[in-house]
Amino acid sequence: MRKTVLTAAVLFALAPRAMAAETGQSLYNDNCAACHQRTGAGIKGAFPALTGGKLVTGPLPVLVATVLNGRGGMPAFKSDLTDAQMAMVLTYIRASWGNKASAVTTAQVSQARVKAQAVAKPKALLAH
Amino acid sequence: MLEEMGPGSRSPLTRRRFFEQLAAVGGVSLAMAGMDALGFGFASAATAPPSLSGGAKNTKVIILGAGLAGLTAAYELGKAGYQVQVLEARAVAGGRVQAARRGFVDTDLMGNRQECDFDDGQYINVGPWRIPYHHQSTLHYVRKFGVQLELFNNDNDAAYVYFEKGNGPLAGKPIRKGQIAADARGYTAELMAKVASKGDLDALLSPTDRQTFIDYLVNEGRLQRADLSYKGADGRGFEILPGAGVSPGPGKETEPFAFADVMSSRAWIVLNSVAGWEQQRTMLEPVGGMDMIPRGFLKNIPDGVIQYNALVDRIQQTAKGVKVSYTDGAGKKAEASGDYIICTIPLSVLKNIKMDVSKPFLEAMGNVAYAPVNKIGLQMKTRFWEEKHWIYGGHVYNDIPGIGTISLPSTGWHSQKGVLLGYYSFGGEAAKISALPPEERAKFAVAQGQKIFPEYAENFEKAFSKSWHLDPHSLGGWAEWSDESRKAAYPVLCEPDGRIYLSGEHLSYLTGWQAGAIESAWQQMAKLHQRVQQA
Numbered sequence: 327m328r329k330t331v332l333t334a335a336v337l338f339a340l341a342p343r344a345m346a347a348e349t350g351q352s353l354y355n356d357n358c359a360a361c362h363q364r365t366g367a368g369i370k371g372a373f374p375a376l377t378g379g380k381l382v383t384g385p386l387p388v389l390v391a392t393v394l395n396g397r398g399g400m401p402a403f404k405s406d407l408t409d410a411q412m413a414m415v416l417t418y419i420r421a422s423w424g425n426k427a428s429a430v431t432t433a434q435v436s437q438a439r440v441k442a443q444a445v446a447k448p449k450a451l452l453a454h
Numbered sequence: 455m456l457e458e459m460g461p462g463s464r465s466p467l468t469r470r471r472f473f474e475q476l477a478a479v480g481g482v483s484l485a486m487a488g489m490d491a492l493g494f495g496f497a498s499a500a501t502a503p504p505s506l507s508g509g510a511k512n513t514k515v516i517i518l519g520a521g522l523a524g525l526t527a528a529y530e531l532g533k534a535g536y537q538v539q540v541l542e543a544r545a546v547a548g549g550r551v552q553a554a555r556r557g558f559v560d561t562d563l564m565g566n567r568q569e570c571d572f573d574d575g576q577y578i579n580v581g582p583w584r585i586p587y588h589h590q591s592t593l594h595y596v597r598k599f600g601v602q603l604e605l606f607n608n609d610n611d612a613a614y615v616y617f618e619k620g621n622g623p624l625a626g627k628p629i630r631k632g633q634i635a636a637d638a639r640g641y642t643a644e645l646m647a648k649v650a651s652k653g654d655l656d657a658l659l660s661p662t663d664r665q666t667f668i669d670y671l672v673n674e675g676r677l678q679r680a681d682l683s684y685k686g687a688d689g690r691g692f693e694i695l696p697g698a699g700v701s702p703g704p705g706k707e708t709e710p711f712a713f714a715d716v717m718s719s720r721a722w723i724v725l726n727s728v729a730g731w732e733q734q735r736t737m738l739e740p741v742g743g744m745d746m747i748p749r750g751f752l753k754n755i756p757d758g759v760i761q762y763n764a765l766v767d768r769i770q771q772t773a774k775g776v777k778v779s780y781t782d783g784a785g786k787k788a789e790a791s792g793d794y795i796i797c798t799i800p801l802s803v804l805k806n807i808k809m810d811v812s813k814p815f816l817e818a819m820g821n822v823a824y825a826p827v828n829k830i831g832l833q834m835k836t837r838f839w840e841e842k843h844w845i846y847g848g849h850v851y852n853d854i855p856g857i858g859t860i861s862l863p864s865t866g867w868h869s870q871k872g873v874l875l876g877y878y879s880f881g882g883e884a885a886k887i888s889a890l891p892p893e894e895r896a897k898f899a900v901a902q903g904q905k906i907f908p909e910y911a912e913n914f915e916k917a918f919s920k921s922w923h924l925d926p927h928s929l930g931g932w933a934e935w936s937d938e939s940r941k942a943a944y945p946v947l948c949e950p951d952g953r954i955y956l957s958g959e960h961l962s963y964l965t966g967w968q969a970g971a972i973e974s975a976w977q978q979m980a981k982l983h984q985r986v987q988q989a
Contacts, residue, residue: 357882360889395936396823399802406882452733454966
């Protein structure tokens with residue numbers, strides 16, 4: 327009986343999950359929420375909150391460079407997110423949880439990527 | 455270069471003795487200069503700890519962290535006569551060098567508590583899991599502490615590759631790696647050989663070179679000598695295996711895939727002319743789990759030197775000494791004082807601890823990223839990969855988002871059960887899966903593995919997952935330096951700030967490897983010792 331339940335769960339999980347259209351929120355939940363939490367509140371002493379700080383709502387080049395190259399323990403996303411995806415997710419965090427900053431365009435991210443010298447690298451098959 | 459350094463060298467002992475003598479006379483830096491003069495880099499020099507002769511002059515060193523860097527420093531400095539005190543945040547030593555087996559507990563920052571309930575004898579290396587043959591610093595301690603080794607199969611021609619994002623009839627199908635290798639290389643060799651034999655490469659090849667080049671391609675691609683065509687190779691396997699008598703007798707070789715299908719599958723991504731330096735065979739693993747290495751250290755470090763469950767709150771220094779405030783296991787505030795600090799706390803964690811260092815040093819510390827890294831061990835009730843698929847260790851390379859690599863154990867051959875690595879992923883993909891509760895992570899891993907092995911789900915019994923970025927004492931799998939930070943920030947952190955020396959895999963070019971932690975500790979303790987000698 328238990329096996330049947332498991333098999334059903336397995337089949338369900340096999341159904342394509344990437345079918346739904348990506349949004350800034352879905353990209354955030356997938357890539358950022360593990361650390362910064364869905365509420366943007368972060369985890370004290372480990373992962374900074376994305377609310378009330380200057381980085382998220384401040385000048386774009388610094389914000390984009392941080393997400394592209396990582397900083398202070400945060401991983402680099404230059405190879406994980408396209409410029410369009412990054413624009414969506416940055417627009418989302420700049421307008422959520424009480425943040426009120428301008429939307430981000432793909433072109434702005436592309437510009438900042440050049441400036442930050444953050445070229446996407448092909449994913450390595452192996453590490454360590 | 456390599457043959458000069460390797461076991462085939464004409465006089466390796468003489469050369470090594472020469473460097474050892476340099477180290478004995480002038481410390482590691484002179485030995486390193488000697489190495490450099492002969493064209494060796496530091497990496498090749500660091501196969502043994504620095505000689506710490508001349509006495510410790512009643513010096514006390516506080517070591518923060520009992521991972522491989524901290525253990526190395528504690529062991530070597532202790533042996534050289536230093537007074538050492540180690541503060542370790544976890545209840546156990548080893549840092550990221552951990553094996554999850556029955557009773558192993560992990561609570562992540564999201565509050566997910568897992569207690570490993572694998573059967574006795576089953577385990578998964580949740581941290582480092584393989585040792586390249588040239589990581590002689592790691593192997594130095596493996597040898598010294600009598601840690602038993604076994605082969606780690608890092609490349610298996612019989613293992614499947616699975617690429618669902620490719621195109622054509624081979625996309626989304628498990629295929630033996632050897633078949634892709636034979637066909638991709640065979641057809642490529644055929645093309646090159648035909649072009650060369652027509653004379654189309656004569657501008658680049660002399661007439662003698664042309665024939666030698668074709669000979670090479672015939673050999674490399676297993677081509678038909680007569681018409682330079684690729685018709686398959688026995689190495690890609692058989693439809694009917696050769697055997698006894700006349701039936702099966704010679705057996706029947708498999709037909710190669712079509713060149714276009716191999717190309718459009720993109721499964722050739724698993725092929726390289728030669729494995730990267732860090733991934734080359736031979737690779738090794740300790741019998742029974744990677745934590746046999748920290749255990750080896752612990753047997754050789756006096757009891758009481760390491761204080762567990764000690765959370766560092768504040769790191770202070772003056773011109774005269776150092777002081778570390780911490781909270782002990784009972785929740786009580788305590789202090790440790792000494793002359794120097796070797797701090798091996800990952801920079802991701804250290805940035806949250808108040809420390810008396812200069813502004814440039816603090817800024818440099820903020821310039822490193824840490825990789826989100828996920829692993830999951832899946833206990834299977836039978837070793838179907840060995841019994842049904844004849845795959846003995848190695849990796850199933852794939853492009854399933856969130857899975858990274860599936861790996862089959864290189865230990866316990868033919869025993870009843872086994873724990874395989876259900877995913878090993880980094881970056882955004884790791885962040886995504888780690889956001890799920892542990893049961894969901896396992897469900898995800900099993901569902902994906904089922905695409906490759908039909909026996910996967912029905913054999914699955916138990917899981918244990920580890921997300922290094924969600925571990926409060928690591929906050930990431932390993933340090934990731936950008937080229938920019940390597941230039942500006944990294945050199946700053948490699949030098950002491952006053953009486954504080956940083957050390958760990960993050961301060962090496964072997965990031966994420968045990969050898970990086972060990973060699974960084976060697977380098978820093980040599981600097982510290984030299985300073986004590988001169989004081």
